[in-house]
Amino acid sequence: MDKVDIKERIKQGLEIREITQTQLAARANIDKGQLSSYISGKYKPRQNNIDAIASALNVSEAWLMGFDVPMERVPNKTESVQSSSVSTQCKEIIEVCNQLSPHNQRKVLAYSKNLLSTQQMEDALLPNAAHEMNPTEEQKKHADDVMKDDKEWL
Structure with a gap:
């Protein structure tokens, strides 16, 4: 060969x-x-x-090493996320993060923590902001759907 x-x-x-x-x-x-x-x-x-x-x-x-095999890496158990509860997007984030330098990995972690904190504050405010006027359950659901739909905020 x-x-x-x-x-x-x-x-x-x-x-x-x-x-x-x-x-x-x-x-x-x-x-x-x-x-x-x-x-x-x-x-x-x-x-x-x-x-x-x-x-x-x-x-x-x-x-x-030069063998005629596919280039794609088959992750071993320590490299791959085995849990089926982890979303495809989270798995992709982990794959990308593993390719970053340690310095850039720290940046991703800091940004992610900041983003989570912002999300938690928004979640705490969401029920009060969207439901102040005694809306029906249908109106509440619609407001929640709009607030949680990323397409509405791009």
Whole structure:
């Protein structure tokens, strides 16, 4: 079986994910010099760094090593969200967040907490603001539907 060299796959991964070598090194938690030596072909990465680079690029280890397999990463149990109660959007957020640098992950967390706090304040005010005039149950439901429909607020 013919294999593509790992240095070529790393370059392809950088291009596909539209990230720099510096960003990849940070995400994979490896030294920039090490990564550069892998990309130049001077050295081949050890398995732990192959795993880290594949995870940071969100590609399968086998694809990164040059095998003729699908590029898509099949997450292992520690990487994937197994709970069926987690929405598709939340799973997508987690996948994106896992690709961010630690600094940007902290930004996402701070923004998310701020957004949750705002939502909680809005939820506390919603019943009073929408239902002050003794509306019928149907009017209450309609007001709630409008307030909770994101399309109404774009």
